[in-house]
Amino acid sequence: MSEEVLVSVADGVLEVTINRPEARNAMSKAVAEGISAAMDRLEAENDLRCAILTGAGGTFCSGMDLKGFLAGEMPIVPGRGFGGLTDWTPKKPVIAAVDGFALAGGMELALACDMIVAHTDAKFGIPEAKRGLVAGGGGVVHLPRLLPRQLAMELALTGDPITAQRAYELGLVNRVTDGPAIEAARALARTIAENGPLAVAASKAIIRDSWLWDVAELNAKQGPYIAAVFMSEDAREGATAFAQKRKPEWKGK
Template sequence: MSEEVLLAERDGVLEVTINRPEQRNAMTKAAAEAIGAAMDLLDSAAHLRCAILTGVGGGFCSGMDLKGFLKGELPVDPRGGFGGLCTWTPNKPVIAAVDGFALAGGFELALACDLIVASEGARFGIPEVKRGLVAGGGGVVHLPRLLPRPLAMELALTGEPIDARRALELGLVNRVTQGPAIEAARALARTIAANGPLAVAASKGIVRDSWLWPVEEFSARQAPYIARVFASEDAREGAQAFAEKRAPRWQGR
């Protein structure tokens, strides 16, 4: 694992931290590949239930390392794209804990996560046009799906950022905190980790993949996701725990 990305485990949650504070956590190829590897670890380790992606030094990620770009390096992972996550997602949930700036690819990286927790001073934006570039990590694709088209167009064409409160109003952010985002992200992660892991993964999969499903195919399309869940030991355990008025003991099978 690259020193540009730090890993820690806490109560079944994998914390993945971009560690380039002097470069405002700008993304490099090494960091992108390390994040991609961390996502593989998340999916492969049964005791891990979800992940938090954050940055050190009071900032999330300022986007692509332009010095690396000028040298011909692209900060992408072969499967996950920018930051190891923008073109692929693990089965388990990923929460972005954003302090300070999530700009350019950093904003796209946050949008690639399943939930976003931001501190009061966080800023979000895709300023690529100010550098003669395009937000090619998913920003100009995802934002029109998440926002009214004129708002998405304004962000894309002006390159101007929005603050955390505005992002919350627009539904881009789940929580805004007075202090560092990591504590609120950990609380959210604990809530997720307490639930049935198979059910969580299936629910994430359906929410993610159903975006373009025809309405008449909803039932048929989601059936493969939930069949394993309803036939699992966890499903029986959940019902038994409810009947016995105790916390469930999930096995992930």
């Protein structure tokens, strides 16, 4: 894996760090491939319960590396999109820990994660229009689903950023912290990692996939997602641990 992406593991949480601080962590092809490879590891290793995606040097990601773009490089992984994450999602949760700027593709990358924790001084925006471009990594299609249309329009057409607090008020950010975003993200990740992994994965899948379901089919369509969970060893272990007033020992099966 490229040194432009650093990976570490602690307490069942995979931490993935974009390591191009000299370029404000602008997305290169190598970084996109590194993030994609890290997500493969998240999927493959049963002991990993969730991931945190962050940036080195006080910035999350300033978007596409325009120097690379001018040289003909696109920071996209086939089938996975910008940064290896905007066109798909792993089964396990991914938390974005945002310090500094999450701009253009950087904001789209954060939105591709399942949750966002941000430092109070962080800024979010899709300034592509200021550069004659369009936020094609999901910004102009996902923001209207997450925000009132008028607010999505403002972000896309002005290109102006918003603060972490404003993003929190709009429901784009889960938590705002005065300390490093990674610390608050670790606390959130630890809480998730303590829960049943099958239940977490099924819950994530239903929340994401149900965006496309007809309202009349919601209860029926979730059935296949949860049937295996209720029949699992983990479900029995969870109930037994509760009765015995102890911490459950999850097996992921």
